[in-house]
Amino acid sequence: MPITYGKDVIFLAWEGNDEHLYVASSADGKSFNEKHELTNERSLKSTRPAVAYGKGRLFLAWTDREERINIISSPDGLNWANKHTIAETSHRKAAPALAFVGDRLYLAWTGRDHKNHVNITSFNVADDGELAEYGKTTIGEESSEDAGPALIGTSERVYLVWVGRDNHLNVIESRDGRTFENKRTLRESSPSTATPGLTFGDDYFYLSWIGHDDKLNVLTSTDAIEWSNKVTLNEKSTGTGVAGLAYGNGTLFLDWSGTDHKHHINILSFDVSAASGVLPEGQKIVLEEEEER
Numbered sequence: 001m002p003i004t005y006g007k008d009v010i011f012l013a014w015e016g017n018d019e020h021l022y023v024a025s026s027a028d029g030k031s032f033n034e035k036h037e038l039t040n041e042r043s044l045k046s047t048r049p050a051v052a053y054g055k056g057r058l059f060l061a062w063t064d065r066e067e068r069i070n071i072i073s074s075p076d077g078l079n080w081a082n083k084h085t086i087a088e089t090s091h092r093k094a095a096p097a098l099a100f101v102g103d104r105l106y107l108a109w110t111g112r113d114h115k116n117h118v119n120i121t122s123f124n125v126a127d128d129g130e131l132a133e134y135g136k137t138t139i140g141e142e143s144s145e146d147a148g149p150a151l152i153g154t155s156e157r158v159y160l161v162w163v164g165r166d167n168h169l170n171v172i173e174s175r176d177g178r179t180f181e182n183k184r185t186l187r188e189s190s191p192s193t194a195t196p197g198l199t200f201g202d203d204y205f206y207l208s209w210i211g212h213d214d215k216l217n218v219l220t221s222t223d224a225i226e227w228s229n230k231v232t233l234n235e236k237s238t239g240t241g242v243a244g245l246a247y248g249n250g251t252l253f254l255d256w257s258g259t260d261h262k263h264h265i266n267i268l269s270f271d272v273s274a275a276s277g278v279l280p281e282g283q284k285i286v287l288e289e290e291e292e293r
Contacts, residue, residue, distance in 0.1 A: 001097060001150060001197050003255045003267075005248030006053025011077060012255060012287075013049045013060055014265055021049055021062060023077050029253050029269040030285050036078050041070070047095055048195070048242045048257075054100025057129050061096045061107060069096050069109055073129035082129040088136065091116060094148040095195045095242050097160075101153025105131065106177055108149045108160060111138065116145040118162050122177050137178045141170065147190070148242070150198035152205075159224055161198045161207060163190050169209060171224055184225060188217065193240040197254070201247030204277050208243040208254055216243055216256060220277040231279045238263060247272075252279070258286065 002013045010026045021038040041062070049062040057073045060080070064070055067089040074080045086107070090096060094110035108120040118139045123131040139160070143149070147163040158174045167189040174180040190196060194210035205221045214236040219227040237243060237256035244255040250273030257263045268282035 001050055001199075001244040001246070002048045002095075002242055003244040003246045003253055004051045004053050004058075004098075005246045005253070006058065007056070008249065010246060010248065010253055011051050011053065011058055012265070012267070013051045015047065015049060015062070021060065023051070023058075023060065024287075025077050029251065029267055030283065032287060038072070038080060041072070041083075047093065048244075050096045050098040052098035052100045052105065054105060055103070055125050055127070057125070059098055059100070059105055059129075061098050063090050063092065063096060067092050067112070069107065071098075071105075071107065071123075071131060075129075082131065084123075084131045084133075086121070086133065088119060091145050093146040093193065093240070097149045097151040099151040099153050099158070101158050101177070102155070104134075104177070106151055106153065106158060108151045110143055110145065110148055110162075115142045116165075117141065118143050118149050118160065120151070120158075120160065120177065135178075137180070139172065139180055141172070141183065144192040146193040146240070148195040150196045150207075150245075152198045152200050154200055159198060159200075159205070161196050163192060163194070163196065163209075165192075167192055169196060169207070171207075173224060182225070186219075186227060188219070188230075191239050194237070195242040197243040197245035199245040199247045199252070201252070202250070202273070204272070206245055206247065206252055208245050210237045210239065210241060210243050210256070214239055214259065216254065218254070218279055220279070222277070229278050233268070233282075235266065235268070235284070254282070264288070
């Protein structure tokens with residue numbers, strides 16, 4: 001997902017109209033610092049990058065023009081190093097997903113095989129951010145070719161969400177990041193071009209997606225099996241967008257690309273510290289930054 005929380009800071013990433021990658025940060029999700037451009041890196045047009053925070057570093061993943069996924073890291077969101085390019089290629093329209101779980105960094109992406117299986121791999125992370133990759137796992141389920149997966153972890157498990165070929169949302173989990181089980185297909189569905197979001201905090205899972213009416217939706221769960229408290233927001237995203245989620249310090253953050261002609265990035269902040277899984281009213285900001293579409 002293009003938004004993450006770490007070290008009391010919200011980090012947001014996007015691809016600009018010049019196809020360069022940008023990162024900005026905020027202490028509260030309402031006022032963001034000046035954006036930082038990764039001047040030497042360019043993304044495949046119209047594919048949102050992913051970010052994750054762990055081991056004191058911010059990790060950024062994106063699909064390049066050769067349809068390969070790259071990962072780079074930074075201790076501060078300004079100085080970037082240890083770029084790693086995986087050997088596999090990703091579907092050109094599907095955003096990758098990143099999550100830091102335990103002491104490993106996990107990466108998931110939509111494959112280019114004829115059934116568009118979701119793939120996942122993990123990395124050992126050195127103190128300087130250098131990555132050592134484990135073997136890839138391919139989930140034996142068909143995915144939409146244009147929607148990327150979402151990925152999050154708890155202290156015990158890794159959770160993966162994707163849009164199936166029937167447009168329904170699916171959830172699956174793993175104890176080790178290699179063997180996945182307990183697939184659940186939800187009744188909720190999403191356009192085949194839209195990427196869902198997933199996060200976890202204070203004993204609750206939060207799942208977001210873009211509906212067929214382009215409106216944003218959120219569900220909650222205590223176990224990632226039974227989902228409830230559905231909220232359909234009066235906000236619309238582009239049908240090819242990402243409904244990004246992050247959680248930190250009692251606050252849920254939802255980000256998406258607006259439907260205005262410049263596709264400005266929007267962020268809603270929800271104080272869920274006492275919500276018990278029920279989504280309260282949120283506070284919205286619109287960044288001046290334009291996203292490539």
